[in-house]
Amino acid sequence: MQQNNILTLIIAIFCSISTYAQPYINGPIKTGVTSASGVSNPVAGYQWSEVSYDAPNLTYSSTSAGYNGSKLAGTTGFRLADDFTIADLPVGVKWNITSLEFLAYQTGYTGAVSPFNEVYVQIWNGDPRVAGSTVVFGDLTTNRFASSSEIQAHRTFNSVAPSPGTTPGTTRRIWKIVANAPIELPAGTYWVVYQTGINN
Numbered sequence: 001m002q003q004n005n006i007l008t009l010i011i012a013i014f015c016s017i018s019t020y021a022q023p024y025i026n027g028p029i030k031t032g033v034t035s036a037s038g039v040s041n042p043v044a045g046y047q048w049s050e051v052s053y054d055a056p057n058l059t060y061s062s063t064s065a066g067y068n069g070s071k072l073a074g075t076t077g078f079r080l081a082d083d084f085t086i087a088d089l090p091v092g093v094k095w096n097i098t099s100l101e102f103l104a105y106q107t108g109y110t111g112a113v114s115p116f117n118e119v120y121v122q123i124w125n126g127d128p129r130v131a132g133s134t135v136v137f138g139d140l141t142t143n144r145f146a147s148s149s150e151i152q153a154h155r156t157f158n159s160v161a162p163s164p165g166t167t168p169g170t171t172r173r174i175w176k177i178v179a180n181a182p183i184e185l186p187a188g189t190y191w192v193v194y195q196t197g198i199n200n
Contacts, residue, residue, distance in 0.1 A: 029103060030153050035168045037159035048168055049153045053161035061158035065172065066105060079140065081128060081193045086185055094184040099146060102179070104196055105155050105172040114148035118197025119179040123190055133191070137183040140195065144179040151176050 030047040034040050041048055053061035068078050086095050106115045120140045126133030138144065155172035159165045177196060 029151070029174070035156070035159040036161075037165055037168070039159060039168050041154065041168070041170070043154070043170060046152045046154060046170075049155045049174055050168065051156070051158045053158045058161045058163040058165075061161040063157075065155050065157055079193050079195045081191050083127070083189060083191045085189045086187045089187045094186050097181055097183050097185060100179045100181045100192065100194075102177045102194060102196070103151065103174050104177055105174050106198060108171050109173065114150070114175045114177075115198045116148045116175055116177050116196050117145055118143050119145045119177050120195050120197075121179050121181055122193040123181070123183065123185070124193065125188065125190060128191055128193055136185070136190070137181065140193070143197070144181060146178040146180045148175050148177045150174070 031050045051062045121138045123137040153174045154170045156168040157166045
């Protein structure tokens with residue numbers, strides 16, 4: 001079974017507070033139709049998701065385009081985690097979370113539909129590595145997959161750093177994975193622990 005990589009740059013949490021919806025997104029993922037080296041994405045309608053570098057320093061950039069977070073057959077697989085903070089809520093108001101979105105790619109996958117059909121999620125009330133933190137939602141055995149679709153972007157390493165850079169490629173199409181996550185949370189700092197599974 002091929003492993004997949006998760007882009008941990010973005011977790012989107014969709015929630016409603018009182019009578020209005022509010023997305024919580026922890027950063028942009030698309031970097032434009034042209035790479036830092038001036039190469040246009042060859043697929044119509046697609047952008048690059050180029051790994052960043054410390055401009056103007058061309059001696060290094062991130063060496064990772066994603067992290068292995070796959071659920072392998074017959075194993076518990078690898079899990080990833082990211083934190084988020086709910087702040088500045090009026091007294092008694094909670095986030096009513098309905099879903100979580102994760103971004104992932106499977107290198108070399110060329111199918112027309114998403115390769116992802118599993119996602120497992122926990123929300124902790126603190127760092128999972130720290131004694132005293134507890135799970136407030138979910139588990140790593142219930143598949144909370146709702147849907148998956150392309151975001152029309154290709155993940156690629158930095159095209160200028162470290163010098164001479166790399167040629168942008170289109171082998172890493174990024175997919176959005178939506179997980180059902182119905183929970184209400186008050187203000188605080190939380191951690192999402194998650195892993196995916198692929199359809200093959």
